[in-house]
Amino acid sequence: MGSNYQRFMHAFNELHNVIAKKVNRDPDTNFGELMGAAAKKRDKVIEKYVDEIDFYRELRNLLTHNTINGDEAAAEPSDSLINEIEKVTDKIRYSKQAKDLFLKRVRTFDVNDPLGKVLDVINHVRYTQFPVFDGDKLVGILSSIGVTKYLAKAMDKDIHAIKKATVRQILQVEDEQEFYEVISAETSVFDIEEIFSERIREGRTAYVLLIAKGDTIKKKSDLIGIVTPWDLPKVVANK
Template sequence: MDNYQRFLQAYNELEHALQHRLKVDAKNNLGSLLRIASQTHDKLITAHYEQLDFLRNFRNILVHNGLLKEGEIATPSDALIEKVQTITIKIREAKKIKDFFTSKVISFKLTDPLPKVLQAVNQYGYTKFPVFSEDRLVGVVTDNGITKFMASRLQEDLVSIKSVQIAQILAIDKRKDSFMIVNETTSIYDIDEIFTRKIEEGKSSFILLMARDNHVDQPEDITGIITPLDLPKIIDNL
């Protein structure tokens, strides 16, 4: 197989990888795929936009004008073919969040007392905890929510805080639902896009709960938590 054939084979494999990622059928060529990626803000694909657009143009020249009487006017080099293969691998095997953010997750029940949460904050340094009620995820208790609750109780005896339950904190915390459940196999690029969009919406406290699938029924289903503070780590691995 010469480089002409090798390039076209690698190019077709790249198109298939892009079609699979964007969940579109095989009739979409690279030009259409790039437009779809731009419209859907797919950062994994748009990060390689210039390279992909060059490959699209090169392929068109090669197929439509490449063979003349004088011979080929464009011959794919080994380096170019390797570049196509490298991009294909990056698309197919994008870095997964489970490789970076899998960790022990501390969760609580609605009936747990506030001091138990404060102890976890002190012991683990975490500031956001999933809360369950009878095997159902009902929200996330955060340092912000606790602070607001305590501020609302300033006129009362602070000793009474010992009897406060998490349910009381969530009842006044408007941000208790500021989370999204994401599959642990989600790519780093997709997570970066989610946080970028949420921050643009003014939701800077938004967090992501990692799960083995797309739902959480019990504490063990959560395999990690990603917060805006993790953005530097996310960006470093794009």
């Protein structure tokens, strides 16, 4: 058989092994069963390439079960097709996660911090959404929109009284809907993109994702990163 037949079969077997590892199954598991496990798990990386993977599987079956004179392959895979399989395999094997791109020190506030401190921070940083803690308990997100709403409602107050207002008071004028959710450091960029897409469709354009050391944020040190709508170009670029 031609050399490209062997290269194709090797590339497909490597794809098989990578998908098996991704869905925590034995490499000897039937390929169809692996894809079923990926669908049940809703693995976004594999979902993205499911049409291409189905085509590779059909071609593998064709080449395996159809030969000419029992020796020659019925078709000879092209170099470009083999390169494409290898690229898809690498995308699945090395798919980026939150921990690869968005781990950083997160600027937070305490509910008792004064508005003056908040305004000073907003004046010196580019971002406009801040996790708020009551001691070690995560209680919400402070946004520049919330600060603006509070200032608009407090126009009749003395400037010194306004500056002494606390973050707790500002949170009371934020919208009631949640502005955030917690994700693990292993969350893929595909899942991150889907979460933002869903929230944008719901009209929640100021949504943020807080990255936890584990699965939840039970204390301030559990917060190890943040993803905001401003990070979406970076998310898309790393898919």
